[in-house]
Amino acid sequence: MNQYNKLEDEIVYLNQLVDEKEAANMLCYSVRALQNWRHRGGGPKFVKPSSRSVRYRIRDLHEWIESRTVSNTSQAIHELKSK
Template sequence: MQENVENSAAREQLLNETQAADILCYSVRALQNWRHRGGGPRFVKVSARSVRYRHSDLIQWIESRTVSNTSQIN
């Protein structure tokens, strides 16, 4: 039971731009561009100048782009 609680807490952990970029293997600048233009993972606007990403939103974004062949890409 404790492990489920810990896993749940880890999925909801808020990550800064650098941590999120590391998980996605992209640059912080790419995340900033996606926030401005759209198309990136969901994010939490903590304040006017502070943005965080939920670990679970990053994983969901990755899963939504996972394909098994090139004909699936739109």
């Protein structure tokens, strides 16, 4: 597999949609936490393909994790207060 194919596979993977159970598992949070974040805000971006279903792009889950990555506890406290 060449470099181009690897990049293409990664793009396909990151754009895949997962349901809330899979997303919760990937993030190590409960489904209820994801539901609360959808209602109140603060969670990862999500997709509503229909009125009864919710999906998450794997890319958005990764971006949400990265947006909460800090290097020390004082930075974490500051980040939490500003959100």
